[in-house]
Amino acid sequence: MPADDARAQARRHSTVLKGHGRRGVLPRRPPRQRRASDPTESTGPSLEDGLGEARVFDAMTVDLDRGLPEGMAILVVLPVRSPGGEWGFRMRGHCCCGAQQDFPAYDRPDIALAKLVAKGGKAPSEVLATMRSWSSRRRELTRWLDDRRCAHGDSLELVIWDETGYGIPWELFWLSPQPGSGRRAGWLGGVVTVTRWLSICTDWPVVRDYWSAHECAGPVASYVADDMRHDDRLLEQFSLEPLAGIPALPKALASGGPLGMVYLACHGTFGSDLSTCELDKVKLLLLHPERFDRLMTAATFVFLNACHSGRLIAERGVFADPGQSGFSEVFLRSGAAGVLATSGEIGDEEAHQMADQLLAVLRDRPTTPVAVALRELRAEIAQVTPMDLLGIEGLEEQKQLLPLLYRFMYVYYGSPRTVVALTPRGGP
């Protein structure tokens, strides 16, 4: 895109957001104590200051009163501190039909799946029981979610905009329906179409929105690490552009034709700062400042099939910046229309199966949104009921629950309506 076009787009974008800001109902930051170490304190210019070009999609300032498409609801989750200094979170729910709700403050939970499912964590049946138990105590949220299901049925699309960095596994929130309603109980991510969103700070507003039906059409650019070569077979069915490795990403994604998907299968690690998070041994610190301009010209779906690839760092670090950082955020900031990544350590075989099943849906049903496909893939594996959990004994039975947990570790950032139409091998 020529520089002039980019500037014109930047202006358009900021005007749209500012215009909405004036009309209104903002998800205000809940009152709380401010401290220098507060990881969410915003210090830069905000859209409300009229300097909005530098800041796109901020949970604190973006107006939701623009209205959401029919069937879409959003849940904004913000970190707060109690007067005693304890961290917690508050939420505001907003639905297409105008229903808005503020929730009471809850304490910070210690339920990140990366920790619960890791070595030394809980047995799988206990992880599921923990999530069910935690969910049942968030009774206001349980009721709001059930109201949304009542209002919009199966077409409900829920965007969870979580700024806390607490690693709350929202896809495993237990839905308890109103007795006698006929709605079934289940894990949120297997019953409702759920996506994630986050505040994205960027110098140029090329970020795609979280509510449109973006269409990702074209070939696949892929990198598969040597010990994951079994994924090659899955990709053979599509028009392929091989990537030499993670260090080659900036060059390969700097310019070129539209891509339907970027697929990366490799190892990942997570740490407390940009230098200790790695994708195939490349530090997030080195990728973080990159911008992949090729994702700006046409919508692209990004699948980071690596451990911890979707986790976010919410610490202010050496730059004292607000917001969250992560590999998924780098791609969204470049204009990706959706990023599927993981919130923990995934078994190699499960990662392969997930790719196998998702790519089959994308190939056979290109008009099915990615988020709907993910809901189906989770539902398929989440047949176990709370009653079953009580009877689970022994290591072997516990192991059989692992695929369920792994599947719910996949988190999807982007619009619930994004669709992916990949060019078949030898295709146009």
Ligand SMILES: [Zn+2]
């Ligand atoms: Zn609604």
